[in-house]
Amino acid sequence: MLKFSMGVFIFLVMMVCGLSAFISKHKHLLNALLGLEFMMLSVFGMISVNVTGMGMEVYFVMFFLVLVACEGALGLSLLVSIVRSHGNDYFSSLGVLSC
Template identity: 60%
Template sequence: MATLSLFTIAIPVFMLLCGLSSFVGSRKHLLSTLLSLEFIMLSIFWLMVLMVACLGGDSYFVLFFLTLAACEGALGLALLVSVVRTHGNDNFSSFMVLQC
């Protein structure tokens, strides 16, 4: 069983906090929001890999999480393409809530 140091855990947690601050702070374009969500998913994936390696568990759940993260990314890109085709850009300020 491997032991994890504080520095090893601090890197993905710092990545998670940076991704959350980017997600909350920049809401001008849909693409930057989707990129910050993918960064959050990557940091959570890294943290899960470290925890599973430390506990000596199976990595099937981590691969399942990675598959769901890839599906979430594909769905986000499809949404981005749909929004750009209907509205012409990905600015949040140009969206009308009642226009749907």
């Protein structure tokens, strides 16, 4: 039981680190996207530890991993389109009405 709770604690620390990276003020959009991906990786780890600890099927974990990969691809495609239209990914150059 100690190993199970230590694994969940490690993933909670990862979640807090990803949340702090997402909330902190960055100049670039890529840093915010990396913070989101780190949070999704910690959620994936928590789900996989809980599912394997209970002896359940791992199909839900694989479905979640596919959704996280699609979210990452969508974020990167938006980043590429913003860089092509604005020339950079600085938050200061992005206006609410221009994007």
